[in-house]
Amino acid sequence: SIPADVALPNFDLPNKKGSGVDLLVDANITFSQGRRYGLVGKNGVGKSTFMEAFSKREIHGMKWVNQNVLLVKQEVEGNKLTPVEWLLTADGRRAHLQKEIRKLSKSTTEESASKLTELYEKLSLLDSTRGELHAKTILRGLGFDE
Numbered sequence: 001s002i003p004a005d006v007a008l009p010n011f012d013l014p015n016k017k018g019s020g021v022d023l024l025v026d027a028n029i030t031f032s033q034g035r036r037y038g039l040v041g042k043n044g045v046g047k048s049t050f051m052e053a054f055s056k057r058e059i060h061g062m063k064w065v066n067q068n069v070l071l072v073k074q075e076v077e078g079n080k081l082t083p084v085e086w087l088l089t090a091d092g093r094r095a096h097l098q099k100e101i102r103k104l105s106k107s108t109t110e111e112s113a114s115k116l117t118e119l120y121e122k123l124s125l126l127d128s129t130r131g132e133l134h135a136k137t138i139l140r141g142l143g144f145d146e
Contacts, residue, residue, distance in 0.1 A: 004033035011059045016049050023049060055092040070138070083144055087135040097123045 013024035023046035055071035
């Protein structure tokens with residue numbers, strides 16, 4: 001049985017500015033399957049910082065089994081991206097893999113070539129399981145047309 005809840009025990013959320021006190025210390029949170037959550041608080045207390053760290057899986061102690069987290073910024077400038085493209089760019093796993101691929105593509109070592117192959121395989125698997133079709137399903141659920 002695959003656990004569907006996400007539990008984050010005893011984690012810290014550092015201040016993004018690199019100075020000052022951590023935003024969260026020894027915090028605990030559990031997200032239960034099928035529930036919707038909202039973060040409420042004053043400006044500057046770390047809501048967006050938490051969501052960004054959460055979507056990028058940067059919080060220590062995260063245990064993931066097929067959970068997909070998409071983060072779309074609150075305020076974005078309009079451009080020519082379609083809603084599907086927006087969702088695909090919001091996928092933290094995909095973004096992380098693409099960043100690593102770009103970094104390794106600059107190297108010519110045999111080790112980096114092997115790692116690059118592994119990253120492309122992971123990206124291909126991610127695209128086949130959570131790619132465009134999945135994004136379209138999410139958008140239909142939100143009331144978007146094709």
